[in-house]
Amino acid sequence: MLLVYFGAQSAWALGLLGLVLLLAALIAIQAHRSRAQGGNEELPGMLGEVTESSDARGKSWALVRGEIWQVQCDVPLHPGQTVRVVRVRGLTLQVELVADRDVSLGEST
Known part of the structure; x- marks a missing residue:
């Protein structure tokens, strides 16, 4: 249904955007959990x-x-x-x- 409405290339773009957002969220969680380096x-x-x-x-x-x-x-x-x-x-x-x-x-x- 999505492919009909957006087209195949839009689906790839949305999938890539989702992966980038997932990667950014994982990096943010890892940075939040690590101890402060300094002070x-x-x-x-x-x-x-x-x-x-x-x-x-x-x-x-x-x-x-x-x-x-x-x-x-x-x-x-x-x-x-x-x-x-x-x-x-x-x-x-x-x-x-x-x-x-x-x-x-x-x-x-």
């Missing part, structure tokens, strides 16, 4: 460079992933030192000082 969840383990010395409370600033973050460390930090992110607490990163030999090995988890 602050991937910060722990990343390396950064200290940009300002620590103050009396142990807070400093460091360049991590191309962004300046407020960091806190148990030891005093000085500009140019390399740190590794241990955990994220709000907008402050808890870091640890990285030995120079670890940086040369390229350990950036």
Whole structure:
């Protein structure tokens, strides 16, 4: 009945359009189910460079992933030192000082 009303070529076009829509729906469902790739969840383990010395409370600033973050460390930090992110607490990163030999090995988890 459809072939009589629309013709054979229109039926092929409608079938192809249906397949494209089905494929688009499957891709959308798969994208919706996958986890977010990025954000602050991937910060722990990343390396950064200290940009300002620590103050009396142990807070400093460091360049991590191309962004300046407020960091806190148990030891005093000085500009140019390399740190590794241990955990994220709000907008402050808890870091640890990285030995120079670890940086040369390229350990950036």
